[in-house]
Structures are given as C-alpha cells and as structure tokens.
Amino acid sequence: xxxxxxxxxxxxxxxxxxxxxxxxxxxxxxxxxxxxxxxxxxxxxxxxxxxxxxxxxxxxxxxxxxxxxxxxxxxxxxxxxxxxxxxxxxxxxxxxxxxxxxxxxxxxxxxxxxxxxxxxxxxxxxxxxxxxxxxxxxxxxxxxxxxxxxxxxxxxxxxxxxxxxxxxxxxxxxxxxxxxxxxxxxxxxxxxxxxxxxxxxxxxxxx
Amino acid sequence: xxxxxxxxxxxxxxxxxxxxxxxxxxxxxxxxxxxxxxxxxxxxxxxxxxxxxxxxxxxxxxxxxxxxxxxxxxxxxxxxxxxxxxxxxxxxxxxxxxxxxxxxxxxxxxxxxxxxxxxxxxxxxxxxxxxxxxxxxxxxxxxxxxxxxxxxxxxxxxxxxxxxxxxxxxxxxxxxxxxxxxxxxxxxxxxxxxxxxxxxxxxxxxxxxxxxxxxxxxxxxxxxxxxxxxxxxxxxxxxxxxxxxxxxxxxxxxxxxxxxxxxxxxxxxxxxxxxxxxxxxxxxxxxxxxxxxxxxxxxxxxxxxxxxxxxxxxxxxxxxxxxxxxxxxxxxxxxxxxxxxxxxxxxxxxxxxxxxxxxxxxxxxxxxxxxxxxxxxxxxxxxxxxxxxxxxxxxxxxxxxxxxxxxxxxxxxxxxxxxxxxxxxxxxxxxxxxxxxxxxxxxxxxxxxxxxxxxxxxxxxxxxxxxxxxxxxxxxxxxxxxxxxxxxxxxxxxxxxxxxxxxxxxxxxxxxxxxxxxxxxxxxxxxxxxxxxxxxxxxxxxxxxxxxxxxxxxxxxxxxxxxxxxxxxxxxxxxxxxxxxxxxxxxxxxxxxxxxxxxxxxxxxxxxxxxxxxxxxxxxxxxxxxxxxxxxxxxxxxxxxxxxxxxxxxxxxxxxxxxxxxxxxxxxxxxxxxxxxxxxxxxxxxxxxxxxxxxxxxxxxxxxxxxxxxxxxxxxxxxxxxxxxxxxxxxxxxxxxxxx
Ligand code: SF4
Ligand code: SF4
Numbered sequence: 010x011x012x013x014x015x016x017x018x019x020x021x022x023x024x025x026x027x028x029x030x031x032x033x034x035x036x037x038x039x040x041x042x043x044x045x046x047x048x049x050x051x052x053x054x055x056x057x058x059x060x061x062x063x064x065x066x067x068x069x070x071x072x073x074x075x076x077x078x079x080x081x082x083x084x085x086x087x088x089x090x091x092x093x094x095x096x097x098x099x100x101x102x103x104x105x106x107x108x109x110x111x112x113x114x115x116x117x118x119x120x121x122x123x124x125x126x127x128x129x130x131x132x133x134x135x136x137x138x139x140x141x142x143x144x145x146x147x148x149x150x151x152x153x154x155x156x157x158x159x160x161x162x163x164x165x166x167x168x169x170x171x172x173x174x175x176x177x178x179x180x181x182x183x184x185x186x187x188x189x190x191x192x193x194x195x196x197x198x199x200x201x202x203x204x205x206x207x208x209x210x211x212x213x214x215x216x
Numbered sequence: 217x218x219x220x221x222x223x224x225x226x227x228x229x230x231x232x233x234x235x236x237x238x239x240x241x242x243x244x245x246x247x248x249x250x251x252x253x254x255x256x257x258x259x260x261x262x263x264x265x266x267x268x269x270x271x272x273x274x275x276x277x278x279x280x281x282x283x284x285x286x287x288x289x290x291x292x293x294x295x296x297x298x299x300x301x302x303x304x305x306x307x308x309x310x311x312x313x314x315x316x317x318x319x320x321x322x323x324x325x326x327x328x329x330x331x332x333x334x335x336x337x338x339x340x341x342x343x344x345x346x347x348x349x350x351x352x353x354x355x356x357x358x359x360x361x362x363x364x365x366x367x368x369x370x371x372x373x374x375x376x377x378x379x380x381x382x383x384x385x386x387x388x389x390x391x392x393x394x395x396x397x398x399x400x401x402x403x404x405x406x407x408x409x410x411x412x413x414x415x416x417x418x419x420x421x422x423x424x425x426x427x428x429x430x431x432x433x434x435x436x437x438x439x440x441x442x443x444x445x446x447x448x449x450x451x452x453x454x455x456x457x458x459x460x461x462x463x464x465x466x467x468x469x470x471x472x473x474x475x476x477x478x479x480x481x482x483x484x485x486x487x488x489x490x491x492x493x494x495x496x497x498x499x500x501x502x503x504x505x506x507x508x509x510x511x512x513x514x515x516x517x518x519x520x521x522x523x524x525x526x527x528x529x530x531x532x533x534x535x536x537x538x539x540x541x542x543x544x545x546x547x548x549x550x551x552x553x554x555x556x557x558x559x560x561x562x563x564x565x566x567x568x569x570x571x572x573x574x575x576x577x578x579x580x581x582x583x584x585x586x587x588x589x590x591x592x593x594x595x596x597x598x599x600x601x602x603x604x605x606x607x608x609x610x611x612x613x614x615x616x617x618x619x620x621x622x623x624x625x626x627x628x629x630x631x632x633x634x635x636x637x638x639x640x641x642x643x644x645x646x647x648x649x650x651x652x653x654x655x656x657x658x659x660x661x662x663x664x665x666x667x668x669x670x671x672x673x674x675x676x677x678x679x680x681x682x683x684x685x686x687x688x689x690x691x692x693x694x695x696x697x698x699x700x701x702x703x704x705x706x707x708x709x710x711x712x713x714x715x716x717x718x719x720x721x722x723x724x725x726x727x728x729x730x731x732x733x734x735x736x737x738x739x740x741x742x743x744x745x746x747x748x749x750x751x752x753x754x755x756x757x758x759x760x761x762x763x764x765x766x767x768x769x770x771x772x773x774x775x776x777x778x779x780x781x782x783x784x785x786x787x788x789x790x791x792x793x794x795x796x797x798x799x800x801x802x803x804x805x806x807x808x809x810x811x812x813x814x815x816x817x818x819x820x821x822x823x824x825x826x827x828x829x830x831x832x833x834x835x836x837x838x839x840x841x842x843x844x845x846x847x848x849x850x851x852x853x854x855x856x857x858x859x860x861x862x863x864x865x866x867x868x869x870x871x872x873x874x875x876x877x878x879x880x881x882x883x884x885x886x887x888x889x890x891x892x893x894x895x896x897x898x899x900x901x902x903x904x905x906x907x908x909x910x911x912x913x914x915x916x917x918x919x920x921x922x923x924x925x926x927x928x929x930x931x932x933x934x935x936x937x938x939x940x941x942x943x944x945x946x947x948x949x950x951x952x953x954x955x956x
Contacts, residue, residue, distance in 0.1 A: 019403075022389035022396045023418040025813050026260040029826035033264070044830070052871045054421050177257035178397050 010186040011062035011082050012162060014046075014170050018054030020180035027057050027172035027181060034163055034171045040088055043109045045160040046172060056180065057172065060084065060105040060160035068097035068106055068159075076157070086159050093155045101159075108155040220678035221248060223665050225321070225658040226261040226815050228544035229253060229371070229394045230667025232736060233262055235659055235678040241270045242659055242679055252736050253371045253667070259393035260813050260830075261821060266659070268823035269679065273641055275654035276683025286652065291684060291694070298609075298651055299698035301634050302338065305607045311339035311586065315596055315605050318345040318557035319612030319688070320549035322655075323663030323675055325712040326688035327548070327555040328563060329704065330611065333692040335556075336583035337701045341568050341590030342605070345557045346613055347549050348593040348903060350508060353516030354542040355553055356902035359565065360517075361524040361769060362754060363761030366550065368539030369503060370669045370739065370751040375401035377537030380499035382410045382492070384434060384523070385509020389418035390812040392543050392668070395505070408499070410492050412437055413509060414807065415837075415879060416872045425491055428874060431805050432794040432909050433482040434510055435773035437489065438522040440478035442470040444493035445530060451497065452531035459757035460528050462768035465786055469770035481775065497530040501537035507545065508809065512907040514897040515773070515792025522771040529768065534754040544668035546816075547658075551666035554723070554740070555716065559590030564720035580719045582703050592903040593619070594895060597628040611638035611655060611688045616645040617817035617888050621860050621895040626932070638691055643819055644885055655688055656681035662709040663687070664732070666740070669751070672727050673737035795897035795906050796859075798876065802911035804842075805877050806858060806892055814883035822883070834887040835868035837879040838914065843869040846916050853917040855925075856880070858892040858910045864917050864925035878914055886926060 028044040036042040046059035066084045069077040076090035077097060086097075086106075098106040162183070163170045173181045182188075219234040232251025236244040245263050249256035268274075278294035279286040289297075305313055316334035318327045327345075334343045347355065355365035362368070374381060375398035389396040396419065403409055403422065411423035412434070420426045429437055445451050446467055456463050475486030496502050504527060510519045520542075527533040527540045544550045556563035566573040569587055578585050591599055593615070599605040608629075619625055629635060629648040637646040638653035646652045658665075660681040666672045681687075689712050693704040706712045710729050717724045726742040727749075738749035759766045770789035772779045778793050798805055813831045814821045821827045836854060838846075848854055850869040855862055856878060865880070865887035873879050880889035897906045917925075 019422065020400055021418075022393055022400065023812065024259045024389065024393040024396075025830055026258070026263060026393075028830050029260060029264045032826055032829065042829075050418075050870065050872065052416065052421070055418050175258075175263065177254075177259060177394060178400050 010189065011064055011079075011084065012183060012185050013062040013083075014059055014160060014162065014173060014181055014183050015061075016056035016181045018056040018180075020178045021048075021054070021056040021176075022178055022180075023048055023050060023055040024177060026175050026177060030171045030175040034166060038165050041109060041156060041158050043107065043158045045158055047104075047107070058103055058105060059172075060101075061103055062160075062162070067100040067102065071096040071100045081164070083162050083164065084159075085161060085164075086157055088156050088158070091156045093157070095155065095157070097157050097159075106157050106159045109158045217243065218678070219246075220676050222659070222676045222678065223547070223667075223673045224258065224262045225547050225820070226265060227392055228546055228549060228668035229392050230547065230665060230669075230671060230673055230737075231258050231262050231394050232673075233258060235266070237678050240679055242266045250736065253669070253671070254394045257394060257397060260827065261815055264826040265815065265821050265824050267825065268640065268820040269657055269659045271641075271823045273823070274682045274685070275639065275641060275652060276685055277654055278684070279652040281650050291686070294651055294653065295694050295698050298634075298636055299695055302607055302609075303699060305633060306338060309606055312342060312588065312590075313605060314338045314340055314607040314609070315342035315344075315591060315599075317593060317608070317610035317613050317615070318343060318552050319610075320346055320546040320552040320557075321612040321658075322552070322688050323548065323658075323661065323709065324551040324555050324666060324672070324716065325663040325709040326611070326692075327552045327557050328716050329689035329692040329706075329712055331556040331563070332581060332704065333696050335562070335577075335585055336581040336703060337696045337699050339584075339586055341559050341586050341588060342596075343557055343590055344559050344593040344596075345549075345552050346546075346593065346615070346618055347553050347557070349512070349619060349905065349907070350545045350549065351511050351542055351553075352592075352902035352904040353511035353513075353520045353899060355558070357517040357520030358524055358540065358542070361521050361528070361761075361767045362533075362540070363759050363766075364753055365542075365553070365565075366753065367541045367544070367669050368533060368753040369537065369541060370671070371395055371398055373537045373751075374398040374503060374505075374541075375405075378402055378407055378501050378503045379537070380408045380410065380495055380502040381505060382412075382496050382502060383419050383423075383505045384412040384437075385511075385519075386505050386507035386543055387413070387415070387417040387419065387509070387809060388505060388507075388543065391507060391545065391810050393812060395543060399505075408495055410495060412492075414874060414877065425488065425495065427484060427488045427492060429484060430482055430874075431807055431877065432513060432775065433484065434519050435515065435522050435771055435792055436473060436478045436482045437484055437492075438519075438526055439470045439473035439771060439773065440475050440484070440489040441493040441496065442466060442522075442526060442529060443473045444475060444490050445497045445526075446470065448494070450494065451529045455531035455757060456529060456768075459759065459764075460766040460768050462770075463529070465770040465789070466525050466529065466768045469772055469786065469789065496526070496532070499532070501535060502530070502532040503537060503539055503541055504532075505541045505543055507543045509908065511542075512904060513792070513909070514795050514899050514904075514906040515790070516899045516904045517901040518771045518773070518790035518792040521769040521790050524766070525768050525771065528766045531757075534752065534757050536752060539752070539754075542668070547667070548665040550668055550670060551664070551672070554666060559592055563716065564723045566720075577719070583701065594898055594903045594905055597625050597895070600628040600631050606632065607634040607636075608632055609636040610645070611653075611691070614639075614643040614645045614817040614819055616643075616648075617882055617885055617890060619890060619895065621893060622888065622891050623861055624895060638688055639819075640685075641819055644817070653691055654681075654683060654685035655691070656685045660685070661687040663689075664713060667737075670739040671737040672724070672732060672740060674729065674732050790901070794909055796894065796909055796911040798911050802858065802913050803876065804912040804914050806856060806889065806910045806912040807877060807879050807908050808889040808893060809879060809881060811881055811883065814881070816882065817885070818883045831883075834865040834881060834884040836865050836887075837870050837873040838867040839873050839875045839877065840869050840871060841875045842914065843867065846914065848916050853919060853922040855915045855917040855921065856892060857913040857915070858894070860894060860910075861891045863887040863889070863891050863929070864922045878912060886929060891929075
C-alpha cells in the first residue's frame with residue numbers, strides 16, 4: 010500500500026502554514042516553488058487537499074510520457090519529464106494535481122513602485138524570481154508553460170513531509186500501511202466490544 | 217548559523233521563535249519548543265513573514281520633503297529641523313497643537329519614550345495609537361466593570377483547564393492561530409465550544425454550537441443569555457452578592473430580552489440562546505474569547521460590558537480556566553496601552569486628570585504636565601481640518617490604510633504643517649510626511665513586547681539595522697534632548713525599561729530583563745523581584761476596581777434607535793444601536809477583518825514572496841445566493857460601494873458570509889475596505905468607529921473596470937509618490953540583494 014498524507018478538518022484551523030512550508034523545501038530541492046497541497050474551505054470544514062497516492066493511480070495511467078510512476082510506495086511525478094499536457098490534473102479525482110506555470114492571472118497585477126530612501130526601487134516580478142531557483146532541466150518559467158505539481162511526500166527529506174512537521178495543530182499526518190492496519194484493527198476491536206455489550210441479538214432466533 | 221531567541225512580531229499571541237542568522241541576514245525562523253504559549257509551533261506569519269527585514273525597500277536614512285522631493289539628510293540635521301519646527305509650533309499654537317501616535321508594533325521601550333516625549337517635552341496628552349481602532353472598547357469597558365482592561369487569564373489555561381469556551385466576534389483561527397490551537401486542544405480533551413459569529417469561520421465550523429449572530433447583534437444574544445441565566449437561576453448568587461454591585465440593574469435591563477423576544481429582534485433561534493446560556497453558566501470553568509467582532513461598533517463598550525456581566529453573574533472569572541479574554545490584535549498593543557499610549561492615562565493606566573498621579577509623574581519626569589485629556593486617534597483628522605492640530609509625529613503605524621475612511625484622512629494629512637513618520641518602509645502614510653525617519657525593526661533591536669495575556673517578553677536583536685535606522689526610543693530621546701529636555705539620556709533599551717520599573721513599580725517593578733532572560737516572560741502586575749507575576753487577574757473575586765467589587769452595568773440595545781426611554785430607568789446605562797442599515801440604495805452590509813496570511817496593512821507581510829504567493833490579492837467574500845443573483849462567478853471582479861467610496865476586487869463566492877453580507881480586509885491598498893468604512897459614528901465612551909458594519913452596494917464588475925480602478929487608486933496613494941520618485945539617487949547600488 011502507498012503512503013499518503015491526510016489532514017483532519019477537525020484539527021485544521023486553516024492557518025496555511027503548510028503551504029509555504031511546502032514551497033520552501035521544494036524550492037531548496039530545486040523543484041518548482043509551488044505548494045503541493047491546497048488549503049480548501051467548505052461549509053463542512055477546512056483542510057489542505059493533497060495527493061492520496063492512489064494504488065491504482067489514474068494520473069499515472071493517463072500520462073502520455075510516463076512522467077508519473079509508481080515507485081517506493083508512492084506515486085512519483087518527475088517534473089523534468091512532464092510535457093504540461095494537463096491530463097493528470099483532469100484525471101485526478103481529488104484535484105490534487107495543479108498544472109502550474111501558466112496561471113499568470115493574479116501575478117499580472119501591476120504593483121506600485123516602492124520607495125526606499127526617496128529612491129524608487131523596482132522589485133523584480135516575483136514570478137521570475139521564483140522561477141530562477143528551479144532545477145535547470147525543468148526549463149520552467151512562470152507564464153510560459155505549465156508543469157504538473159503534486160505531493161511527493163518530501164521524499165528527499167529524512168524527516169518526512171514538511172507539512173506534517175510544521176502544522177501547529179498536528180492536523181496533518183502521514184499514513185502508512187502499518188498505521189492504517191492499526192487503525193482498522195482498533196475499529197474492529199471497538200465494533201466487537203460494542204456489539205458484545207448489547208443484549209444478545211440473536212437469542213430469540215436461537216431459542 | 218547563529219540563532220537568536222525572540223518573539224514573533226505579528227499577532228498578540230506572542231509566540232516564541234528563533235531567528236537563524238546567516239551572512240548577517242535572517243535566513244530561517246524556527247519555533248521555540250519551550251515557549252509557554254506556542255510550545256514549539258508557529259503559524260504561517262511566524263515562520264514565513266521575516267523577509268521584510270532584509271528587503272531592499274527598507275529605509276536607511278532620514279529624509280526630508282523639499283520642493284516636492286524626498287531628500288536625504290543626516291540624523292543631526294533631521295533632528296534639529298524637526299525639533300525646531302516643533303518648538304515653533306508649540307510656541308505659536310500651544311502644546312495641544314501637536315499630537316503623537318505611538319505604535320502597537322514597537323517595543324514597550326519605544327512606546328514609553330514616545331509618550332514621555334509627548335507629555336514631558338511637548339507638554340500634551342495628545343497621545344494615542346491604533347488600539348483606539350481595535351480594543352478601545354475593551355480598555356474602557358473592562359476597566360469600568362472589572363478594574364482592568366486586559367485579558368484575565370493565560371492562554372495555556374484554555375487548552376488545559378477550561379471546560380466551555382465561548383468565542384464571540386473573534387476569528388481566532390485566522391487572527392490568533394496559536395490561541396486557536398489551544399482551543400482545539402481543549403476540544404480534544406472534551407471541552408465544549410460555543411461560537412457566535414456572523415461568518416462561518418474555521419472556529420464556527422468546529423463549534424459544538426454555532427450561533428450565526430446577524431452583524432451587530434451581540435447584545436441581544438448576551439442579554440438573552442443573561443435573561444435565561446437569571447430566570448433559570450443558573451447564576452451564582454453568593455458570588456454576585458459578595459463580589460459585585462449593580463445586579464438589580466442587570467436583572468431589569470435584561471428583563472425584556474427573553475429568548476423569544478431576541479429571536480423576534482434578531483432572528484437568533486431562541487433555542488440556541490437557551491442552549492448557550494446553560495452550557496456557559498453550567499460549566500466548571502468557562503472562558504469568553506472575543507475580539508474585533510465585539511469591540512468595533514459604535515456600541516463596542518456596551519458589548520464588552522455585557523460580556524463582563526455574563527462572566528461576573530455566573531462567577532466564571534478569577535480562577536484558572538475561567539475568565540474574560542479579549543484577544544489583542546498586535547504583538548504589542550497590550551504594551552502600548554500599558555505604557556501610557558493613550559490620551560487619558562499615564563503608564564500603568566494612571567489617569568492624567570488625577571492631581572496626585574500627575575504630581576508623581578511630574579516629579580519622576582522633572583517636567584510640568586498637562587491635566588487635559590488628549591485627543592483620540594479618531595478625533596485627530598477632524599482637529600487637523602479645524603486647524604487645531606498642526607503637527608503629528610507617528611511611528612510604526614500606517615493610518616492611511618488602517619483607519620476608517622481613507623479619503624478623509626488623506627485630506628487631513630495634507631493640511632498638517634508638520635508630519636513626521638518613522639517606519640521601516642515608505643508606507644502609504646509616510647509618503648505624505650515632511651520628514652521620514654528610518655526605524656530599526658523587531659529583529660534589530662532590544663526591548664520587550666507584551667502579549668495578549670500580559671506576558672512581558674524579551675525581544676532581541678539578531679541582525680544589524682540597515683544604514684542609519686535607529687530604534688524609536690532612540691529617536692524620541694534624541695528629539696527630546698534637542699528640544700532642551702534632560703530626562704531622556706538613555707543609552708540602551710534596558711535603561712528605558714529600568715525607568716519604567718521605577719516609575720510604575722506596582723505593575724512592572726519586579727520584571728527585570730535579567731528575570732525574563734531566564735524565563736519566558738512574566739505577566740504583570742509584578743511589583744517586586746520576588747513576585748511570580750500574575751497570570752490570573754481578579755483572583756477569587758477580588759476585582760481590581762476600586763473597592764474590590766465588579767460593576768454590573770445595565771446594557772440596552774435596539775438595532776434602529778437608541779432605547780432612550782428605557783435608559784432613563786437606569787443610572788448611567790450603556791446603550792447601543794447600529795448606525796447604518798441596509799436600504800434600497802445600499803442593500804448589502806459590508807463587514808471587515810483580517811486573513812491569516814497577511815498582517816494589517818501588509819507593510820511587512822506583503823514583502824514576503826512566500827506569503828504573497830498564497831495571497832497576492834484581495835478576495836471579497838460573497839454568498840453564493842447573491843453571486844447567483846448578480847451573475848458573479850467565483851473570482852469574478854465585483855464593485856463594492858458605500859457612502860464613502862468604492863473599490864473593485866475579486867469575489868470569493870462562499871457560504872462563509874450570510875446572504876446580503878460581504879467581507880473584506882485592509883491588507884491590500886489596491887482594494888482596502890477602509891476606503892469604504894465610516895469614521896463618523898463613534899462609540900460615545902471610547903471613540904471607536906463602527907468598522908464592522910457599513911451599508912453597501914455590490915455590483916458585477918469587469919477586468920477592464922478593475923484595471924481602470926487600479927489606476928485610480930494608485931493615483932490616490934501616489935499623491936506624494938509622484939513628487940518623490942524624482943528624488944536623486946542616494947547611493948550607487950541597492951543596499952540589499954534580492955531577498956527571494
Ligand atoms: S498547517 Fe495544519 S492547521 Fe494550518 S492549514 Fe495546514 S493542515 Fe491546517
Ligand atoms: S500566532 Fe501570532 S504570534 Fe504566533 S506565530 Fe502566528 S502571528 Fe506570530
């Protein structure tokens with residue numbers, strides 16, 4: 010079974026700390042400086058949504074260049090192979106893949122020139138600055154072409170996913186096969202105990 | 217990498233953090249695992265809001281506006297000029313023609329120095345700051361009823377002890393994330409959460425009971441709860457008898473606020489009122505958390521008094537986990553108030569009108585002091601228009617974006633004879649100044665911040681300030697000295713603090729740098745070095761009010777007209793109404809607030825590429841019902857108009873707001889809600905404006921109109937920028953490289 014990160018909307022306070030934290034570690038790893046999880050608000054609660062690392066991953070199936078593969082207990086997207094066809098984003102049932110790069114809509118907002126010491130300072134377009142740090146093979150510039158981004162479980166960090174580490178309410182957790190097995194066993198125990206504490210259900214029939 | 221322990225510069229939670237310094241720059245922030253409040257966690261601003269420190273737009277030299285351009289000049293010339301012009305204005309028009317705005321963002325030391333400068337050097341009590349716009353109602357209301365306008369308990373008690381948490385008018389998750397964490401912790405422990413809020417905030421969706429109070433209808437709810445509590449005998453008669461006065465007034469005032477009557481008045485379901493009353497009153501330990509959703513009304517003080525009524529009548533105060541918790545917005549707004557940044561009190565909330573108090577400060581400061589209560593922030597624009605205020609000195613504040621009705625304020629600032637602004641950046645306000653002084657920021661100076669639980673904590677320098685930037689206490693001290701005053705010869709922030717301890721021993725006497733270097737801060741009052749500090753106020757019902765008893769106040773309310781007839785039956789009741797109601801022309805209501813990823817006017821957070829990436833622009837919350845009617849899709853542009861003006865911004869179509877209500881912030885100058893809010897209707901007691909309700913019109917807009925609007929608003933904020941941009945280059949190359 011693949012590992013994945015899941016949030017608990019009962020604990021999540023929607024503080025967004027996980028999103029820039031994700032950007033920082035990926036930027037440092039030479040990957041796209043874009044959050045791999047998206048805090049999502051609904052009437053039923055708030056939480057970040059990210060890749061579930063499906064065992065039968067529809068994104069991997071539709072990728073025409075095999076940029077998305079199943080490896081080391083996760084679904085891995087190789088950003089340097091991606092051709093930006095966006096099929097994976099359409100296939101993903103959770104909206105966990107973002108084709109990033111072409112969305113200049115909000116970045117296009119003209120900003121006011123700022124003054125320092127009476128002198129006008131031009132601040133480079135943040136988008137270009139963001140692009141400057143990525144892996145050379147990515148050849149990616151904001152506004153020019155898009156590349157798919159999705160959660161990679163911070164596989165390059167020995168401590169595991171950065172979002173899990175920084176979340177102040179510990180709303181995020183990395184779920185492994187062992188965790189899920191333990192949880193399922195616990196629930197079975199609970200279910201058994203619950204039925205066990207009821208008056209016998211079948212006695213009438215057995216009588 | 218060096219790491220320096222300090223305190224977060226953003227909200228009033230006051231989380232502990234380490235700044236990691238590399239090559240003289242802050243490279244990373246990590247959480248302080250031992251901090252009593254944040255316990256090893258931080259929020260998005262705490263972790264990622266530090267980029268402004270090394271931003272190349274930082275001011276690094278004093279500037280003077282001359283012939284329409286900002287010209288650099290040395291500190292010496294700047295201080296001489298300013299001192300000279302202030303002296304002339306004082307001689308010509310008297311001390312009260314000057315005003316000083318202190319800063320809830322700066323240290324206690326800075327604030328003490330600034331108010332001392334105003335009082336002892338200029339000779340005026342015209343000292344105020346932006347607390348006027350946030351918790352003025354709390355400072356006035358709780359001081360009146362309990363004897364101290366501060367949070368009664370410490371934050372960690374919520375997570376550990378409190379059984380019922382009643383959050384009213386506080387979007388805790390976004391505005392005080394690390395306090396919300398303690399609320400979540402309490403819930404995990406089985407504590408119950410009641411939330412009263414018109415918006416479906418993250419707290420509302422976590423609540424066991426969420427009451428969607430219509431905007432401005434807090435008093436009907438709290439009075440309704442009191443009605444139930446009295447009728448069902450859920451109150452504590454012994455506690456009330458022993459520790460409070462005025463119970464009969466409250467009984468009579470809430471008589472006609474039966475849950476059914478409240479439901480008729482406000483639409484709040486009677487059942488919810490009863491449930492909330494029983495839950496709150498029946499709790500082992502209950503705490504009320506509130507913020508701007510209570511205070512920012514023309515009846516803010518009445519709102520606050522009704523909450524203190526609730527706590528006192530049920531005896532939910534003065535014990536661990538039980539109390540009234542106003543959540544203060546800014547990192548040091550508590551401290552700015554404590555240190556006398558208010559027009560009616562000296563440091564330690566000692567009234568300027570009390571002759572004995574005045575004598576004490578006159579002796580301590582070696583100057584004769586004014587006995588006239590000064591002007592409030594909200595009164596200053598009008599006083600400028602009338603020619604009563606000629607000079608304004610402010611630091612670490614950006615009133616053009618943070619104060620209501622920006623348009624009116626822009627006019628007023630232009631009329632001043634002298635405007636001096638000290639800040640980290642050329643803010644929207646600074647562009648109107650005659651002198652702009654470069655300030656050292658929180659990561660560059662020594663001092664203390666006081667968080668919302670009254671914990672005084674050490675702030676430490678990690679990096680050097682840019683160029684000639686100086687801490688604000690230094691600036692005021694030098695200015696005072698130039699004006700011939702000898703009582704500000706401090707060499708370090710520590711010396712300023714030691715003077716504070718000497719002058720206000722009852723509150724701060726025992727809080728030395730040495731002590732708070734060893735432990736993570738101390739909560740005032742702390743009179744001597746052996747005193748452990750006071751995390752819980754009004755212990756066992758011994759209230760800080762003169763006489764030791766709490767005052768229960770009759771609080772009356774009618775949405776449309778002040779209930780004057782009923783008010784006659786009481787001695788000094790507090791009465792409220794709502795100033796603006798929807799009508800045919802303005803059928804919507806606009807309410808305002810903050811979002812988690814930006815801070816106030818964005819001067820600091822908008823310089824963080826990380827924060828800017830998740831929130832580059834304003835999003836106005838619009839209910840799906842209204843969106844359908846207006847044919848507006850999510851993220852389409854809409855135009856919001858009030859009697860003050862209009863803005864154009866994108867819509868966020870969401871059930872967070874109820875129908876016919878829109879919500880906006882003041883983080884973005886491109887679309888600041890304060891272009892729309894009103895500064896006309898002020899609370900009669902504390903002068904806070906009614907930020908939280910404006911009647912508004914909402915229309916579908918277009919990208920083309922949005923682009924045009926941007927030009928317009930850019931011009932409005934560029935008035936002096938255009939003059940300024942022609943300034944000659946000051947130095948051959950920018951001081952700091954790209955900070956991304
Ligand atoms: S950091 Fe945690 S609490 Fe904050 S938005 Fe992310 S999951 Fe939610
Ligand atoms: S909760 Fe407040 S004090 Fe704590 S890290 Fe966030 S902004 Fe800073």
